[in-house]
Amino acid sequence: MNWKTDDTIAAIATPAGVGGIGVIRVSGPEAPAMVDRLFKPGGAKRLADAPSHLMLHGWLEKEGRTIDEVMVVHMKAPHSYTCEEVVEVHCHGGVMAMRSVLQLICDAGARPAEAGEFTFRAFLNGRLDLTQVEAVADLVRTDSRLGLQVSVNQLRGRLHDAIQEARDDLTQVAALVAASIDFPEEDVVFTQRGDCLARLAATRDRLAALLATAEQGRILRDGLVVAIVGKPNVGKSSLLNTLLKEERAIVTEIPGTTRDTLEETVDLGGLALRLIDTAGIRDTVDPIEREGVSRSRKAIGLADLTLLLLDGSEPLTGDDIRLLELVDPAKSVLVINKRDLMSRCEPEWVHRIGGQERVIISALTGLGITDLEEWIVGWALHGERPVVEAAMITNLRQQHAAQRALEAVLDAIAALENGAGEELLAVDLARALEALGDIVGETTAEDLLSRIFAEFCIGK
Numbered sequence: 001m002n003w004k005t006d007d008t009i010a011a012i013a014t015p016a017g018v019g020g021i022g023v024i025r026v027s028g029p030e031a032p033a034m035v036d037r038l039f040k041p042g043g044a045k046r047l048a049d050a051p052s053h054l055m056l057h058g059w060l061e062k063e064g065r066t067i068d069e070v071m072v073v074h075m076k077a078p079h080s081y082t083c084e085e086v087v088e089v090h091c092h093g094g095v096m097a098m099r100s101v102l103q104l105i106c107d108a109g110a111r112p113a114e115a116g117e118f119t120f121r122a123f124l125n126g127r128l129d130l131t132q133v134e135a136v137a138d139l140v141r142t143d144s145r146l147g148l149q150v151s152v153n154q155l156r157g158r159l160h161d162a163i164q165e166a167r168d169d170l171t172q173v174a175a176l177v178a179a180s181i182d183f184p185e186e187d188v189v190f191t192q193r194g195d196c197l198a199r200l201a202a203t204r205d206r207l208a209a210l211l212a213t214a215e216q217g218r219i220l221r222d223g224l225v226v227a228i229v230g231k232p233n234v235g236k237s238s239l240l241n242t243l244l245k246e247e248r249a250i251v252t253e254i255p256g257t258t259r260d261t262l263e264e265t266v267d268l269g270g271l272a273l274r275l276i277d278t279a280g281i282r283d284t285v286d287p288i289e290r291e292g293v294s295r296s297r298k299a300i301g302l303a304d305l306t307l308l309l310l311d312g313s314e315p316l317t318g319d320d321i322r323l324l325e326l327v328d329p330a331k332s333v334l335v336i337n338k339r340d341l342m343s344r345c346e347p348e349w350v351h352r353i354g355g356q357e358r359v360i361i362s363a364l365t366g367l368g369i370t371d372l373e374e375w376i377v378g379w380a381l382h383g384e385r386p387v388v389e390a391a392m393i394t395n396l397r398q399q400h401a402a403q404r405a406l407e408a409v410l411d412a413i414a415a416l417e418n419g420a421g422e423e424l425l426a427v428d429l430a431r432a433l434e435a436l437g438d439i440v441g442e443t444t445a446e447d448l449l450s451r452i453f454a455e456f457c458i459g460k
């Protein structure tokens with residue numbers, strides 16, 4: 001990532017489609033002067049004379065030719081997204097209009113921004129730490145209500161603050177240890193051992209509590225991958241359509257209708273469910289169906305949860321039994337379908353499927369679908385309402401770093417309790433502090449930063 005950081009950059013910040021307005025963002029020392037040279041105000045004020053954050057109406061012109069009617073706003077440094085001089089030009093939201101305005105600003109000397117470059121400057125200038133950078137990326141792509149709340153809280157700095165408190169405690173202990181190494185005759189670690197231990201224990205508990213949020217944080221952020229599997233014709237595609245509340249997949253009475261996997265996302269109780277409808281699994285010689293079957297097996301492997309569909313209106317078959325053996329009971333639920341065709345409330349073979357969790361539904365009439373939806377949400381959240389307001393770990397990068405920090409803190413506690421030398425203690429504390437620094441981006445390696453910013457879109 002070899003981005004210059006002292007020049008002025010510009011990009012279209014709104015999607016490249018047709019919309020009411022389009023926003024061109026310009027950031028850098030020359031931003032106000034560049035836009036002012038092109039801007040013919042409708043009122044008295046030029047950009048340079050206007051107060052910060054005030055919208056001005058006018059026209060963008062080049063050599064006497066009008067390019068577009070616009071609203072412009074200057075956000076003076078450091079009170080902007082990047083902490084730099086920022087100007088936003090709100091023009092008409094057509095692709096041509098936005099491109100013409102961007103071209104005009106680049107002709108005036110701005111450099112087209114790379115994807116994520118505005119956020120990178122915000123990070124470099126200390127307005128966002130790395131957890132907040134990740135929250136920005138998540139906010140842009142989230143498609144669930146709870147995912148949105150988690151990201152907003154992370155952007156507000158909940159995780160940053162929790163990590164900062166842990167760093168403060170460790171820094172205090174590290175300072176005492178350093179003093180003891182420098183002035184052995186005073187041995188402050190020995191005299192303040194109780195205080196050191198208390199701070200380390202508090203940090204241990206804080207990190208353990210954060211790590212306990214990781215699984216839920218991942219599910220809230222990424223959603224839950226749910227595979228719908230079963231033998232042909234049990235009603236998998238019908239269930240997908242019922243959960244989506246739209247006729248997305250083809251449903252017919254012919255077994256083997258679905259040949260390929262189909263993925264759709266639905267918001268369920270604030271959670272993003274990534275539903276995968278699969279080809280019916282059975283022993284088959286048809287090469288296309290065989291391929292579908294192998295993809296279904298793959299879907300089971302990838303899924304957080306598998307819904308194994310069984311046809312309640314018919315006897316259990318060998319294909320059903322093979323599937324029952326294929327799925328992991330801890331990560332699956334048996335869904336007995338076609339309730340409307342069943343004479344009794346449970347099929348007579350139900351005793352043969354053991355004690356595994358089951359829900360009885362009709363994908364055709366919608367009977368029992370609410371029970372199934374509630375079961376899925378309850379399973380994903382362990383029956384608890386998620387505390388999205390609290391600090392939460394939301395991705396593997398944060399989780400691994402927090403894990404490393406916790407291990408180092410545990411080593412430090414053991415070292416202190418066993419009366420190990422201060423030098424050893426200092427090494428453990430440095431390891432812990434470095435891992436925490438990684439989470440917020442202060443000690444993060446360049447290649448990792450590049451990977452994180454590579455996920456951004458242009459204009460963000």
Ligand SMILES: Nc1nc2c(ncn2[C@@H]2O[C@H](COP(=O)(O)OP(=O)(O)OP(=O)(O)O)[C@@H](O)[C@H]2O)c(=O)[nH]1
Nearest residue numbers: 232233234235236237238256257258280338363364
């Ligand atoms: N009576 C009744 N019929 C259902 C129910 N669910 C699905 N069906 C019917 O069962 C047939 C097969 O449904 P699909 O949803 O295509 O089944 P599938 O499991 O996706 O089948 P494949 O894609 O071939 O593996 C269709 O005729 C559906 O209308 C149900 O709850 N009750």
Ligand SMILES: [Mg+2]
Nearest residue numbers: 236237257258
């Ligand atoms: Mg199907």
